[in-house]
Amino acid sequence: MTIYTKRRTPLIERSHPQITCIQRLALREERDRSGLFYIEGMRFVVQALHHQAKIEHLVVCRELLTHPFAQKLVRDQQKRGTPVLEVSHGVMKSLSQVQDSQGLGAVVHQRWQRLASVRARGKLCWIA
Secondary structure: OOOOOOOOOOOOOOOOHHHHHHOOOHHHHHHHHHHHEOOOOOOOHHHHHHHOOOOOEEOOOOOOOOHHHHHHHHHHHHOOOOOOEEHHHHHHHHHHHOOOOOOOEEEEEEEOOOOOHHOOOOOOOOOO
């Protein structure tokens, strides 16, 4: 998936190939095929970064990205070389699964591991 990080204006076409690729990630078959998934919201993007998930690219709507922490996060990730796809409010709304988008999403690589290798720590346990 090619991402243009130097766009002067946000991407406004909902039918743009990059947007349709992200929209297709709502389908399990596409997530299984590509090994990617889409997350949205500052909390989920921060958690992905905290767990060193490989970010394919951030999806940003500057108009909706009002939280200073989120703005700094995007700047920091750009400095680290993370590709950023800037989109319009309308495009972000078409990608969003929530009513009040924070203007931040990410396409992330899946990371699978065998259940037997996962260890519950502290007071965590498994429920079957």
